[in-house]
Amino acid sequence: MAEHTGIGASVKRKEDARFITGTGRYTDDINLPGQTYCAFVRSPHPRATIRSIDTSQAREMNGVVDVFVGADLAQDEIGDLPCGWLVKSKDGSDMIAPPHPPIATQSVNYVGEPYALVIGETPEAAKSGAEAVSADFELQTAVMDVATATQSEQIHESVPSNRSYDWELGDRDATDAAFEQAAHIAKIDIVNNRLIPNAIEPRAALGSFDPASESYTLYTTSQNPHLERLVLAAFVNVAPEAKLHVISPDVGGGFGSKIFVYAEETAVIWASARVGRPVKWTAERSESFLADAHGRDHVTHAELALSEEGEFLGLRVQTIANMGAYLSTFASSVPTYLYGTLMAGQYKTPAIHVEVQAVFTNTAPVDAYRGAGRPEATYVVERIVETAARELNMDPSELRRRNFIRPDEFPYETPVALTYDTGNYEASLDRALDLAGYSGFAARKAQSEAEGKRRGLGFSCYIEACGLAPSQVALSLGAGVGLFESAEVRVDVTGSVTVMTGAHSHGQGHETTFAQLVSDKLGIPFENVSVVHGDTRRSDYGLGTYGSRSIAVGGSAIATATDKIITKGKKIAAHMLQSEEENVSFDDGIFTIPDSNESLAFGEVAFSAYVPGNFPLDELEPGLSEKAFYDPANFTYPAGTHICEVEIDPQTGCTEIVSFVAVDDFGNVINPMIVEGQVHGGLAQGIGQALLEHGIYDSDGQLVTGSYMDYTMPRADDLPDFTVDTTVTPCTHNPLGVKGCGEAGAIGATAAVMNAMTDALGVKNLAMPANPETVWRAAQGG
């Protein structure tokens, strides 16, 4: 019997053969005839007015082709980089987005902001040229502290108090009333530390202009090439969409940081027409640190009101979110619609009020990073729930269980604008408790203490809204684009299938998962299905990959298009078998007329579709190729329980994660191996945030964690052997019953680790990252 390769099989990833043999094709692997190279000149100052820029020396250097400044782009009417999601303040006013020219013209507002670009014959010539460009800056005081940014010097002329918006969600009065009934109120003040994404492949762009057709081709490391094209055409004004071909070939990780439209690709594609030759830029790692959008960076005060029995009555959250110096492409939505809406967590908290101020500082722009808003929300909810349990002397798992939304209460409308379709939170909690050996924890803790160590255990019962997103909901909340996904399933004459998707794979394994899905539905061999993505001329349209949307939205579009193939196939089969379409059934790759011995294999129908010898052409079109646009009816709601157990050596401050259990409910799973891999990666990033990673600017505005000497990435020996399992409640509103798994690890893990750390140390709070110094100080009592 053939190996099972359909839905539910852990098929090895098709793409890995090329990745592990070095034969992938990344943007920097692509070279065009006559290609030049671009180097950006970046501000060393966090805030300064540009008095003048001197490019004369660079222009005279050997190998320098041209030098451009912001004014050159402005002269060609290249527009500002837009923010695509309009958030409104409490008072109904629109958020304020300061002008964000791709190349700074009047002022620079963070260290690393580009203010000129040098085009060279070689990368070295471009770089030497960039070193020869100098600017006369008038230095100004940098605003560096997010907590006091609204009272600091105004950065942008158009943004009073450095505040983009002051947003709220939920019912303030009902929440205040709930607090008046409270028997106990738990309070916490927490900081969600700034992270720097660090995809393994730095960003890159290669732009080329064809004067004959007046069209542009851009190869770039984008998670969403169609969106890149849309923004460059409609907002930045590079060229009309039809004259702009964007290709994202193999991309080595994104984690959100490659969703956005950045200065660099904008400048590169524009410059390719100016110099009349292709222009390539590949970021150096130091540039990635400075100029990729960073993540997180919140300061939050939260309060939870409880009854005497430990029932949650109300939750209040006040957050200041750091936007950096400008609003990046989706920045405004992250601390609002992807954050405030998740404050119910898995619980029946009846009244919730969330307030978020988004403020500017002289730091790199902050935008979506794996989880985007939901890790920050989970951190607030799960830290305060754990805190309340300790203050009430209740078992933290029991306090959670008491407040869970029960399986018979779905669909459940939260007080913060979402309707959860399904879930079974107790099932994942129980499984996790079992896998973590919870009942034996007290004995293990005693054993550790006898050895002079401190042991702690922490929970995180997270929920996320994924499968971004129902367009109608997103558009009503200020999104600038629809959030459906498209797919085309093209059957070849010989019965092999090519799937075009608008989702983009940059490590997720779509070529495998989507092929499994289609081969399973069509009953054809897995090897006969090829998946194509990342090319605006090959897929109709697409919104790309982020927000754990690829299987839930992109996969559903593919499933829908595949269903259309089956419908058309039945029509063709009916004609071939001289029957009626409604008499034809399709199962496991065979079209049959039930109760007869007449049947046709999928390949025979495909062949006939393209060799239509006797088709009744007025009723039956030749060909077998179908498209679908799928717009989800709701978000999906993956949820689960993570349990982290740590052992701390109080003498050294060193922490060992002795076990980490993740039990997730992703609905139906196509490829369990790929899902497990996604969970592992997410957990590594969530644990990295808790214990290791921190993007730090000093008070003068300099990024002092700008290399791997100072920015600590998690490594294999920082992590335990994860225990990963799933429970399944299928999503109720998409054809596959899937929810998405890409972000769950990063969303759940951080709170579980910090709950374990504070449990071990017996402290209420501990700053992230809880590195050995922080832990040692806490262990010494301050």
Next chain:
Amino acid sequence: MELQGEADIPAPLEEVWNALQDPDVLKECIDGCQEMSRSTTTDYVAKIRAHVGPVRANFSANIRMVDVVELSGYTLEVSATGGAAGFGKGVAHISLQEEESSTKLSYEVSGIVGGKLAQIGSRLINGVTNKMAAQFFEKFVDRWTANE
């Protein structure tokens, strides 16, 4: 960036005082100094080639002497730019004291660096400036001891 120290110069106070303000002497003693000239009685401009860890650059520096107390001490205000490598800014307090057969020079420097120097070099900068100071005084002292 913080740096302080002292050096014992085997020469009379007035000779040391004059040498410290002679652009040719400074050029000779500062490691990597390509040019040094005095533009006014209190201002110098210099070009210095330096590297901090992996960051290498040609720095253009403006140096101004302020709070000059003849034969006793002064403060240097230094501002250097190194193109893509970033910049440095700082002040150095220099004081001289006559000893029996030599002159004691004390210095106290504080400054900040920015750009790539801060991003990659921040943990190296103290070591590099200490080394540059040591090399300076070694060469400076050599002026009086080398030919003995």
